[in-house]
Amino acid sequence: MGVVGKSVPRLEDAPLVTGRGRFAGDIAFPHMLYMRVVRSSHAHGRIVSIDTAAARAAPGVVAVWTFADVADIPPIDFRLTRIEGLAAYRQTILATGRVRYVGDPVAAVFATDPYLAEDAADLVDVVVEELPVLLDARAAPGEFDTGRSTEAAVVEKSYGDLAAAFGAAHAVVELDLAIGRHSGVPIETRGAIGHYDAGRDVLELHGVAKVPHWNRDNIARMLGRAPSTVHLYEGHVGGGFGIRGELYPEDVLVCLAALRLGRPVKWIEDRREHLIAANHSRQQRHKARAAVDAQGRILALDDEFFHDQGGYVRTHAATVPDLAAAMLPGPYRVPAYRAVGHVRLTNKTPCGTYRAPGRYESTFVRERLMDAIAARLGIDPVEVRRRNLVATEEMPYRRPLSTLGTDIVLDSGDYVRLLDKATRTMNWAALQDDLRRRRAAGECVGAGLGMFVEKSGLGPFDGVRVSVDTSGAVEVVTGAASIGQGVETVIAQICADALGTDYRRVRVVHGQTERIAFGLGAFASRVTVMTGEATRLAAADVRAKAIQVAAGLLQAPPDALDIVDGAVVRGSAATGPSMTLGEIAKALEPSSRLRGAHTPGLAADGWFYTDHMNYPYGVHAAVARVDRETGGVTIERFLVAYDIGRAVNPMLVEGQIAGGVAQGLGGALFEEFLYDDRGEPISVNFADYVMPTAREVPALEVVITEDAPSPLNPLGLKGAGEGGINAVGAAVAAAIDDAIGVPGAITQLPVTPQRLREILRRLPRS
C-alpha cells in the first residue's frame, strides 16, 4: 500500500501558492548590472556598421558590446541530433556579418539599471544593407553565406519497396498539408543572471531550466573554463515546454559579462523579445501520399516535407525534422515507408523543439491521411484506423527507423483496446446520431479523432543519490530538472515506496550542478521513467543498508525486518523493538561506534541505463461547432485516452494532459507567428499572437489506462509530458471537416476564422 499510483498532493505547491517561488526575476545580487540586447530590426541584411558611441555615453552605461567584443567566443553548439553539414549554420552570441531575422542580437548594453540599459540600447545605431528575404521554406533555396545554401540538410528515413507498394495500390491518397509556426509560450519569459564569485573562482548562472548540466558544460567550453568551476542553479520555472532552458546567446552573454565586467549581470526577457527571440517551432509543409489496398490497409507512406528552421540552427540541430520523419508512421503497420525532410533556413526566428516536437506535425499529417483514406474508400474513420493498428501480439514491434540515437522498437501497447475505450467513452455511435440530428437542424457540428504513438524515457542514463539524514529526512539529488511538471512529488513517491517512508519526508533536489556531477535534465518525457527508476534503485540500496545495520543492532535476521513509516520494524508488527531511519543514519555517522564495517552515511547512488525509449500511445477525439458566419470554432468536447504504462500520480498525468490539450488547441485554432513580406514579425504581443484562455478550452475527458506497462523498466513507467498535445491538431481538423461536411477541407493549421471563412466561401452553395 504505497503511494505510487495515488494522486497525492504536490510537494512543490506550498511556496508557489503562497507567492514565495523564486523565479529568474526574483534573483538579485549587490552591485548588479542589467543587460539589454539590441536586436536586428531587419530580417536579412549585411551589417555595414554599428555605432555604439552614443549608447556608451548614456547615463549608467558600463559597457556596450558588439560581435567584435565577443569574437573569441565560439557559436552555440548542438545538443541533440547533430547531423552532417549543420555546423556552419550555428548562431554566434552576437551577429557577425549578417543579420538573419528580426530579433537577431547585434549588440548588448550593460547598465546600472534596466531602464537605462533599454534607453541606451535605443541609441545603438546599426546600419544594415538589406538583402532579399527568404520566408518560405518551400521556395527555391537561397544563399545563406557565400557558397552555402539555405538548405542546410536533408533528413531521409526509409525502408521497404515503395515503388512496388504504390504500383500495387488499390488507391493512392495525396495531401498537401501545412502546420503553422507557433511555439511554447511560458508565463515566465526567459531570464539569466550571471555572477562571478572571484573569491571561489566560480562562475554562477541563475535562471536556468531544462538542461542545466549540458548548459554548464557548454558555457564552460565556450568561455574556456573547467566545468567544475561553473555552477548552474535552477530556480522555479514558469513553464518550459521545450523552448525554455536551451542554451541561448543571452545566457552566454551574461556569463561573459559577469567575468569581464566583474559585476553580476541580469537579463530578463520582455514579452515582445520572447515572441521574436526564443525558439519558434512546428512550421512544416508536407506533401504526403499513402498507398492502400481495397480494405483501406496501408501499403506504403511517402512524405516529402519542408522544415522552416528560421535564421540559424540552434541547439536542437535536426531534432524536430528527424522526429517528424521517424514518428510519422505512428501506431499503424506501414510496410514501406519514406520520409524526406528538407531542413531549410529562412529569415525568421530560429526554431527548436516544442512539446511533442515533430509529432504534433507528423500526427496531423498521418491522421489527415487516415481520414482521407476513409473518405476515399467509404470506410468509417474509426474502422480504417482499427484495421491498420499494430496488434498487441506484434509487440515489441521493431520499426526499421531510428531517432535520438535509438532504434525505434514499440515496446508495448494494446492500441485497439485503447481505441475501443476512447470511442466507448465518447459514446461514439450515439454521438454520431446526435451530431447528424443537430446538423439536420442547421447546426454545423462534427466529431473527429486522431491516434498516435508517443515516445518517452530517453536514456542513455540517469543517476541519483539518495541519502537519509539523522532526523530521518530523505534527500534525493538528481541531475534531472523540473519545469513545473511535478518532478519533486513523483520522484518522492517512488523513493518513499522503495525505501519505506512517507513521501512528504523526501526532498528532491534538482537542477543544481554543484550538487551532482551528472544530469540530462528534463526533456523528451524522460524524467519519471529515467530518474524514477534510478531513484528506485538507489532507494532500494539505502533500504537494504538500513535493514542490514538495524539487523545487527536489533539482533534480528535481516529478512525478518521491514521498513514501515520510516522505521525498521520486525515484520510489519507495530510492537517490539524498532529503529527509525534517523537513528540508523546516526549509527552510520563516520565517528559512530555503532558503524562497524559499514561505510559511513545512510546513502546510496542509483544508476539506470537504457538503450531504448518507450512508447506510450493515445487517442484524441474532438467535437467541434463551427460558426458559419464568422468562421469561429468552438470545441464542445475533447477526449484524451492515453496509456501511460503505469501512472505514478494520476492527478499529475491528467494535469500534463490538460495542459498539453490547451496548448494543442492553441496550435490548432489560434497561435501563429506571422510575418509580413519584408520579414517583419506581426505576432509580437498577445493581441496578435492569440493563445487559448479558459474560455476556449472545454472541460476535458481524460481516460488514463495502464494496459501496457513498459517492459523496459520494472515499474512499467512511460512518460506523460507530451500525450496531451500530440493529436489535437489532427482531431480538431477532423472534427471541423465533419462539421462542415467536407472531408479533407482542413489542410492547414491553425484553423483561424479567416482561413475557415475562406474555405466556407469557396464551397459550392448547397
Added chain:
Amino acid sequence: MAGILLEASADDIVLEADVARVAGTDRAITVETLARAAYHQTHRFKGEITPGIAASATYDPPGTFSNACHLAMVEVDVETGNVRIDRFVVAEDAGRLINPMIVDGQIHGGVAQGIANALLEEIVYDDGGNILTATLADYLPPTVREMPPIEIHHLVTLTSASVTKAKGLGEGGAIGAPAAVVNAINDALAPFGVSIDEFPATPQRIRAALRTAQRPT
C-alpha cells in the same frame, strides 16, 4: 575505464604523464578524453563502472601529537614595566611538512597570538559586569611593532599514525609562546626577587611587582 575503452585488462594499463596506456604498446588514451567519456559517454561503461572519475574515502586516524619547544629572550624596562622580545625561537616537530611555507605561516600566526596572550590581550570587566575592553584601544592585539622575528627549526619525525605521516600544527604556536615569554620575564625580574604569576604580563602588573621589590643592592 581506460581498460574498457582500450579493450585491455585494467591490470595492463599504466598511467603516465596524463595518458593511460596499454603497457608496452602504442594504444593509449589521454586522461582528458577518458574524463570526457566518463562524464559524457557514461553508457560506454554501463554496468561495470560508476560514471565519473571520482572516488571518496573515509579515514579515521587515532590522532597525532605534534610537539615543540619555544624559547624567548626578553628585556624588561624596569621604569615603565614594558617588555620587549629580543629573540624568539621555535623548534617544532609536525612530522612530514606537506607545505613548509604554510607550516611556517601557522607558527608565525600562533606565536603572535601567544605573545599577545602573554603581554597584551585581556577582556576586563568592572565590578558591575560592564566590559571595559570593548574597543581595540582597550583590548590590545599585537602589531608588527610588538613582534620579534621568529626563528623556526623543523624536526621531521614521521608518524605512523597518519597516512601522510603529517601531524596537525594549527594551534601549537599559541600554546608554547605565553609560557616561554612569561618565564623569560621572570628570569629578567629574578634579580629583584619578584615574579609574575598571571598573564598578560602588562606593564601595570610588572610595575606593581617591582614596586613591592627590594631594590638590589
